[in-house]
Amino acid sequence: MSQEVALFALLSLITLVSGYWVVRCRNLVHAAFWLMPTFFGVALLFLLLGNELLFTVQLLIYSGAIPITVLFVLMLTREVMRPDRTEFNRLGAFGAAAAVLFLGLCLAGARTAGNPEPPPSVPVGLTRRVGEAFLTEYLLPFEVASLMLLGALVGAVYLARSDKKARSEVVGLERKRLIDQAREEEKSADAAAAGMARRRGDSV
Amino acid sequence: MQTLPLQAWLVVAAILFSLGLYGALARRNAIAVLMGLELMFAAANLNLLAFWRYKWVQSLEAPVFVTVIILVAACETALALAIVLGVFRRFRNVDIEDVGGMRG
Numbered sequence: 001m002s003q004e005v006a007l008f009a010l011l012s013l014i015t016l017v018s019g020y021w022v023v024r025c026r027n028l029v030h031a032a033f034w035l036m037p038t039f040f041g042v043a044l045l046f047l048l049l050g051n052e053l054l055f056t057v058q059l060l061i062y063s064g065a066i067p068i069t070v071l072f073v074l075m076l077t078r079e080v081m082r083p084d085r086t087e088f089n090r091l092g093a094f095g096a097a098a099a100v101l102f103l104g105l106c107l108a109g110a111r112t113a114g115n116p117e118p119p120p121s122v123p124v125g126l127t128r129r130v131g132e133a134f135l136t137e138y139l140l141p142f143e144v145a146s147l148m149l150l151g152a153l154v155g156a157v158y159l160a161r162s163d164k165k166a167r168s169e170v171v172g173l174e175r176k177r178l179i180d181q182a183r184e185e186e187k188s189a190d191a192a193a194a195g196m197a198r199r200r201g202d203s204v
Numbered sequence: 205m206q207t208l209p210l211q212a213w214l215v216v217a218a219i220l221f222s223l224g225l226y227g228a229l230a231r232r233n234a235i236a237v238l239m240g241l242e243l244m245f246a247a248a249n250l251n252l253l254a255f256w257r258y259k260w261v262q263s264l265e266a267p268v269f270v271t272v273i274i275l276v277a278a279c280e281t282a283l284a285l286a287i288v289l290g291v292f293r294r295f296r297n298v299d300i301e302d303v304g305g306m307r308g
Binding site: 038057086098115149 | 207212213214216219221223224225226228232233235236238243250254257258259264271274275276278279281283288289292300301
């Protein structure tokens with residue numbers, strides 16, 4: 001039984017320390033990588049609570065897919081990270097105060113939770129029962145969720161599709177800049193060549 | 205499990221939620237705000253499952269509910285990241301203080 005306590009302490013420590021770094025890291029790529037141990041710790045805590053199904057779901061979706069998606073968007077918006085400015089907004093102090101206040105409220109609430117004696121073990125075949133429940137008793141939420149996933153997929157593609165007009169403007173500007181730069185280089189090269197030729201003529 | 209009180213789980217979930225709240229309220233980059241939201245979702249799920257284990261282990265409501273929450277959170281993240289990309293295309297910036305185009 002004390003093994004459980006040690007495991008719980010270790011997993012909570014991993015989760016909370018990496019969660020702290022998710023919030024505090026200046027470099028957002030590092031913060032996105034810190035998301036992985038945070039959610040991995042949460043998934044293992046789910047396993048310690050005896051729920052293998054949600055352990056797997058949490059591991060696949062949160063510890064795997066979501067940090068990858070966040071990293072993709074970070075790479076696509078990379079140039080906006082500004083090392084010269086603070087990473088907190090001007091309401092940062094209020095945010096910290098609100099978080100501390102909320103933590104106090106939660107801890108006060110947790111004290112009144114009582115101390116229920118947990119059942120010795122979780123029922124066998126929980127995953128199977130949840131799957132059956134999704135296809136019988138909770139069929140409507142299941143179908144609504146599948147429709148919502150489809151809607152979110154289509155909506156995300158629609159929102160993130162490249163706007164052809166805006167992109168062609170950006171591409172056009174970039175092309176103009178490159179052509180100007182090439183012209184400048186050509187001109188300076190011509191000038192240098194002319195100067196060299198003149199000097200050679202002088203010496204001859 | 206006998207030696208581990210329910211309060212231990214609640215305290216861990218509360219600290220994780222507060223960290224997420226701080227990240228969501230205090231960061232400047234919109235993607236960092238989203239990461240704070242993710243931490244809050246994880247803390248809420250942890251709380252739900254702790255109560256399920258200690259009080260309602262025979263019922264299926266909590267696992268089903270947590271599964272649906274994870275699904276909704278994944279949809280929300282995908283859409284929010286798509287919106288962040290759209291904002292980036294429009295403003296070349298995802299700073300929640302600088303992007304004020306919809307200010308009333």
